[in-house]
Amino acid sequence: KKLTVGVCVMEKKAFSAPMLEILQRLEAFGEFEIVHFGDKVILEEPIQSWPICQCLIAFYSTGFPLEKAEAYASLRKSFLVNELGQQHLLHDRRKVYERLEMFGVPVPRYALVNREYPNQELDYFIEEEDFVEVHGNRFLKPFVEKPVEGDDHSIMIYYPSAAGGGMKELFRKVGNRSSEFHPEVRRVRREGSYIYEEFMPTGGTDVKVYTVGPEYAHAEARKSPVVDGVVMRNPDGKEVRYPVLLTPTEKQISRELCIAFRQAVCGFDLLRCEGKSYVCDVNGWSFVKNSYKYYDDAACVLRKMFLDARAPHLSTTMPPILPWKIKEPVQQSEGLTRQGSGIIGTFGQSEELRCVIAIIR
Numbered sequence: 001k002k003l004t005v006g007v008c009v010m011e012k013k014a015f016s017a018p019m020l021e022i023l024q025r026l027e028a029f030g031e032f033e034i035v036h037f038g039d040k041v042i043l044e045e046p047i048q049s050w051p052i053c054q055c056l057i058a059f060y061s062t063g064f065p066l067e068k069a070e071a072y073a074s075l076r077k078s079f080l081v082n083e084l085g086q087q088h089l090l091h092d093r094r095k096v097y098e099r100l101e102m103f104g105v106p107v108p109r110y111a112l113v114n115r116e117y118p119n120q121e122l123d124y125f126i127e128e129e130d131f132v133e134v135h136g137n138r139f140l141k142p143f144v145e146k147p148v149e150g151d152d153h154s155i156m157i158y159y160p161s162a163a164g165g166g167m168k169e170l171f172r173k174v175g176n177r178s179s180e181f182h183p184e185v186r187r188v189r190r191e192g193s194y195i196y197e198e199f200m201p202t203g204g205t206d207v208k209v210y211t212v213g214p215e216y217a218h219a220e221a222r223k224s225p226v227v228d229g230v231v232m233r234n235p236d237g238k239e240v241r242y243p244v245l246l247t248p249t250e251k252q253i254s255r256e257l258c259i260a261f262r263q264a265v266c267g268f269d270l271l272r273c274e275g276k277s278y279v280c281d282v283n284g285w286s287f288v289k290n291s292y293k294y295y296d297d298a299a300c301v302l303r304k305m306f307l308d309a310r311a312p313h314l315s316t317t318m319p320p321i322l323p324w325k326i327k328e329p330v331q332q333s334e335g336l337t338r339q340g341s342g343i344i345g346t347f348g349q350s351e352e353l354r355c356v357i358a359i360i361r
């Protein structure tokens with residue numbers, strides 16, 4: 001009997017290229033039945049009539065009824081890759097930072113300015129030409145201003161008058177732009193609640209990290225929108241990414257973050273600044289795009305996660321050949337033999353690295 005894995009996410013996410021790639025690989029193991037809920041069921045059907053699944057992939061995206069999915073998960077006691085209750089935290093940058101700090105993850109120095117109504121006067125908030133002060137904590141320009149809502153990506157950076165002043169607004173990519181400089185703006189926003197934080201100079205690169213469980217993380221670097229707002233693209237139109245190796249400290253951060261938010265599949269942003277790394281953003285469920293190595297790895301890690309959670313009696317040992325690779329055309333390795341190995345012609349497919357021995361003097 002196969003384990004049922006429910007995909008309870010909006011169709012836009014369920015049918016995204018990386019999701020399909022990874023689900024296809026999961027299915028190839030032969031141990032799982034993938035059940036797509038679909039928008040109609042998620043939005044219109046009562047949870048009692050949703051398909052019954054032992055394992056559940058469920059995460060918030062625009063239009064997703066998070067509470068309803070929570071009710072379903074507790075009704076069916078499904079194993080969740082990413083816990084639903086904790087996904088509420090991701091909507092509020094204040095809660096994200098609070099949780100990161102609780103788990104000892106470094107975040108930029110920050111302060112909160114909460115307003116109950118637009119332009120509310122606050123006695124603890126002072127604004128001068130070159131700094132703001134919140135409860136006596138001073139943030140010299142350049143500083144960063146972020147709306148408290150996690151889904152609001154209008155982030156502003158204010159520059160010191162000595163550098164000519166002005167403000168840079170960052171936003172979600174529109175074509176090939178991701179930020180715009182406004183030389184005339186000198187005053188901060190007053191209409192809502194914001195986080196003020198120190199600007200961490202990174203040399204112009206963001207590190208994007210994608211976890212699949214606490215033991216696995218893929219990282220890549222991209223040009224920061226802060227640089228000039230021009231999105232660098234390859235000839236194929238995809239944003240340019242650079243390979244990154246995480247330091248042991250950063251790997252530990254990934255692990256803690258994954259556990260702190262109970263989101264096995266989780267994307268977040270790291271700022272590398274003066275030899276230290278800070279988390280400035282946690283995005284929840286997010287897959288790497290266009291990396292077959294990552295798709296393979298993610299499928300293997302998810303498989304183990306599902307089996308451990310719902311079929312611990314089954315072996316989670318990996319087959320020597322990944323089941324989806326069999327279908328790929330097998331390279332004929334003519335003349336390539338290994339003396340004494342006994343495996344002629346199949347060399348390169350059924351080998352498995354068992355051990356690395358190093359002698360270090």
Ligand SMILES: Nc1ncnc2c1ncn2[C@@H]1O[C@H](COP(=O)(O)OP(=O)(O)O)[C@@H](O)[C@H]1O
Nearest residue numbers: 108144153197198199200206224225269280281
């Ligand atoms: N404290 C900071 N110092 C320097 N750059 C920052 C800081 N916070 C954010 N940024 C830059 O702004 C970008 C967007 O900020 P982020 O917090 O990730 O918000 P979003 O939700 O829009 O992704 C980051 O990728 C990073 O380049």
Ligand SMILES: [Mg+2]
Nearest residue numbers: 269280281282
């Ligand atoms: Mg971000």
